[in-house]
Amino acid sequence: MYQRKKRRPVAEINVVPYIDVMLVLLIIFMATAATITHGVDVDLPKMEQSELVETKEAPPIIVSINAQGKYFASIGIDPEAEMDAIDIAAQVKLALDKNPKTPVMIKGDGRVSYQEVLLLMDFLKRAGVPSVGLMTESFEN
Known part of the structure; x- marks a missing residue:
């Protein structure tokens, strides 16, 4: 007679399906994290001893609001001449067409409304400015 060998039960956990699920979740989270961010990309300067780093290519374009x-x-x-936001956007677009690496900075008075700064940032974004500083x-000690 043929006698069967008794198989011992395997007490190991197969983790391959769990690894597959984790990789799929990782891909889903990476794809959705890029779409969750909203708003305008702004490079905010630090408040303590921030310095404007000038590139050798071109000095920054400074747009001021009084x-x-x-x-x-x-x-x-004439840098002292008052302009409206559409003219500033057109001038900045022309300057960026000549040199796309020119940094654009907004210099706003502390008493100007936040809405005015946002409107200017919107005009600059529509003009093709990739980032605005x-x-x-700085605080004086």
Whole structure:
């Protein structure tokens, strides 16, 4: 007679399906994390001893807003001349077409409304500015 060998039960856990599930979840989270971020990308300067790093290629374009909400730009014929936001966006677009690596900075008065700064940032974004820096003054100790 043929006698069967008794098999011992295997007490190991097969973790391969769990690894597959974890990799799928990782891919899903990585794909959705990129789409969750909202808003305008802004490179905010630090408040303590922040310095404007000037590139050798071009000085930064500085767009200013005074306390009355009037706009000025460091480019163009007269940097002291008041401009509206559409003209500033057009001037910045022309400057960026010549040199796309030119940094763009917003210098806003502390008393200007936050809405005015956001409107200017929106005009600059529509003009093709990839990122906007906000200028601040450092604290004096």
